[in-house]
Amino acid sequence: MSKKEIRNRMKDQLSILGKEQYQLYSTEIENLFFRDNIVQNSSVIGLTISTFPEVHTKEIIQRLWDMGKSVVVPKCSPKDRSMNFYMIESFEQLEVVYMQLLEPNPLKASLVQPSDIDLLVVPGIVYNKSGYRIGYGGGYYDRFLKSYMNHTMSLAFECQLSDEVIPESFDLPVDQIITNKQVIHCKSNREEGIR
Numbered sequence: 001m002s003k004k005e006i007r008n009r010m011k012d013q014l015s016i017l018g019k020e021q022y023q024l025y026s027t028e029i030e031n032l033f034f035r036d037n038i039v040q041n042s043s044v045i046g047l048t049i050s051t052f053p054e055v056h057t058k059e060i061i062q063r064l065w066d067m068g069k070s071v072v073v074p075k076c077s078p079k080d081r082s083m084n085f086y087m088i089e090s091f092e093q094l095e096v097v098y099m100q101l102l103e104p105n106p107l108k109a110s111l112v113q114p115s116d117i118d119l120l121v122v123p124g125i126v127y128n129k130s131g132y133r134i135g136y137g138g139g140y141y142d143r144f145l146k147s148y149m150n151h152t153m154s155l156a157f158e159c160q161l162s163d164e165v166i167p168e169s170f171d172l173p174v175d176q177i178i179t180n181k182q183v184i185h186c187k188s189n190r191e192e193g194i195r
């Protein structure tokens with residue numbers, strides 16, 4: 001199956017997830033996220049503002065703020081498919097300008113260098129256990145990750161795992177995936193050849 005077919009099939013599967021299950025699983029992932037050592041030791045964390053059926057992030061962002069951590073979110077540049085991360089202290093610093101996604105308003109938020117982001121939460125639609133993923137097809141994260149050297153992690157519903165994800169030359173894997181059931185250490189899976 002092609003990347004596009006795998007992506008579309010998963011989108012269909014996720015779209016029928018009931019709101020209650022969506023909330024329950026998202027909260028389970030959120031709780032595992034906050035128990036994680038890397039999360040606890042990171043002060044600046046990059047996330048996207050989720051839209052259904054992505055694992056919820058607004059609740060996570062609010063809890064990070066409550067803990068005194070810094071939250072940075074991406075603004076996309078469609079012309080060169082690059083992203084810049086801005087620090088937000090409130091959801092009022094967000095606006096919709098691109099693809100109906102909430103992004104930081106650069107007039108209301110400050111730009112942060114990638115090297116200052118301790119942990120980056122990478123969005124996606126389908127993942128394998130070695131951390132390779134299929135996203136929305138923009139290639140934004142594939143490009144960004146080339147020069148991002150700190151910790152990476154994805155949040156996913158257990159049903160988003162599939163061994164059908166075959167990496168292409170430009171794909172870069174995440175270090176860890178947190179699902180509603182488990183924490184997957186992708187780096188060691190890659191070393192052991194587990195897909």
Ligand SMILES: Nc1nc2c(c(=O)[nH]1)N(C=O)[C@@H](CNc1ccc(C(=O)N[C@@H](CCC(=O)O)C(=O)O)cc1)CN2
Pocket residue numbers: 048049050051054074076099101123124135136137138139140141
């Ligand atoms: N909530 C959330 N925010 C996010 C992401 C995400 O996955 N989730 N992104 C994760 O990367 C970035 C935005 N990703 C995007 C990916 C694709 C397209 C886009 O233009 N898609 C075209 C098809 C592109 C193609 O075929 O090459 C389209 O849908 O028409 C836009 C944004 C940043 N913000």
Ligand SMILES: Nc1ncnc2c1ncn2[C@@H]1O[C@H](COP(=O)(O)OP(=O)(O)OP(=O)(O)O)[C@@H](O)[C@H]1O
Pocket residue numbers: 003123124133134135136137138139140141142143146170171
């Ligand atoms: N590092 C890169 N440099 C240049 N082009 C790239 C790079 N990475 C990906 N691309 C291009 O971007 C397009 C989208 O890539 P892909 O289908 O892997 O996106 P995705 O992983 O689903 O999206 P995302 O990374 O935004 O979550 C592809 O056509 C690919 O050729």
